[in-house]
Amino acid sequence: MSLIVAAVVAGATAGLKEQAQSAVRDAYGALKQLITGRHKVDVTPVERRPESAAKQQSLEEDLADAGAAEDAEVLEAAQRVVTAVQEHDAAAARAVGVDLDDVAAQLIRISNVSVRGNATGVELSRVEAQGSIVIEGIRVEEGDNPARP
Known part of the structure; x- marks a missing residue:
């Protein structure tokens, strides 16, 4: 669930900027469509702040209730x-970390995470995968700056 929330935060931070790359806008748009269309969860509050x-916590609860993690x-x-x-x-990527806490899922796949400075690439606690x-x-x-893959 934390991955989905982190992606919404990153998308809202980077993808909604006027100068954002189309790849970011397109990826975020596809995620948002799945969340709002399929799972009927409103991401607007996180987009605004x-x-x-x-x-973020409220979104995480809504996503959990809707079954988005599965x-x-x-x-x-x-x-x-x-x-x-x-x-x-790169500026928005600094805010994105993969930090999974108290997650249960069928499959968890994390790849191509690149960070620079006093950072943690991936942190897991209380994670269970079927x-x-x-x-x-x-x-x-x-x-001091995030590395670019």
């Missing part, structure tokens, strides 16, 4: 947003 922990297509779309932000918007957890392509480098 992506830095708000309360809005939707493989939503999880794939969320990963595409995170990847697009990392590739095209199938498998795949983590690959994690890169942490020294410095």
Whole structure:
């Protein structure tokens, strides 16, 4: 669930900027369509205030209630947003970290995370996967700015 919320925050932060790369806007638009269309969850409060922990927590609860964490297509779309932000918007990518806490899912796949500075690429706690957890392509480098894959 945290991956989906992080992707919405990243998409709202990067994808809605006028100068955002079309790859970020397109990836975020696809994720938003799945969340709002298929699961009937409103992401507007997070879009208005992506830095708000309360809005993020509320979205996480709504997504959990709607069963979005079990939707493989939503999880794939969320990963595409995170990847697009990392590739095209370094400033927003700084805010994106993969931090999964208290998650249960069929499959968890995290790939191509690249961070720089005093950062953590992936942090997991109380995570359970019915199938498998795949983590690959994690890169942490020294410095102040996020690395670009």
